[in-house]
Amino acid sequence: MEKIAPEIYSNINNDVYKTEGDIWWNPNNILHLLKTSINPWRVGYSTSIIKKLGIDPKGKTALEVGSGGGILTEEICKMGFNTTGIDPAEQSIETASNHAKASGLNIKYDKGIGEHLPYADNSFDNVFCCDVLEHVQDLPKVISEISRVLKPGGVFFYDTLNRTFISKLVAIKIWQEWKRWAFMPPNLHVWEMFIKPEEIKELLQKNGFEWKEHHGSSPNVSIPKMLGYLRKRAKGEWTFADLGKNFWLVESKDMNILYAGYAIKK
């Protein structure tokens, strides 16, 4: 895999995360869906792997790369890890820090990009990078940096969007472009930046990881029902909070859109 070409990378709107104020924790904001609709799946998955591997989080460190407003970071901290989050968007870091303080959670937040992690080699016992890899310009550099800062035997958890015909139809056309259902701003995601499971697997293996598995996701409701929910949201009958109360992801074999996985540093 190569770095994303400038003419493609220039299409993604990563400036959304630099919006002033709290865009993460208000249930009526789109990014809060990461908590209501994505966390149940990805936190459930990583917790089950941590259990399966016999990891006791007590006294262990975890880094979240691309931590945004702290929606996943706080769950990592609640698992019991000494937790650090890093993100390029200062406004999101401020929101994350304020929210952690208000919740009595001791999380260290830093500003930086996944391509240049400001940490020494072998600093962390675990690294999480969820819903971020499809936003970065230099994926090979991010994976090599994650490998560098992980201790040998450390676990890397990730989830990202697959580059398939179905993900173009769903994640680009339905979620972003077709007004009848769209609930995301245009260019929040750029299909060409999505990552096929075999591409990330190969990249991990090239960067000193033992790749372990991938696992898929599906909505908790049927596709016609899901489209009905999105239609209600688009017509203004439902808020994002209503959407979050009715839709969330569940574990499935379907890797066409969002999939998760883990790898262990050798």
Ligand SMILES: C[S@@+](CC[C@H](N)C(=O)[O-])C[C@H]1O[C@@H](n2cnc3c(N)ncnc32)[C@H](O)[C@@H]1O
């Ligand atoms: C969809 S949000 C995910 C936030 C968080 N991981 C979560 O799931 O709750 C994507 C995040 O990736 C961050 N991001 C974008 N480019 C990045 C890069 N090169 N390195 C690290 N983070 C990046 C954005 O600032 C944003 O906070």
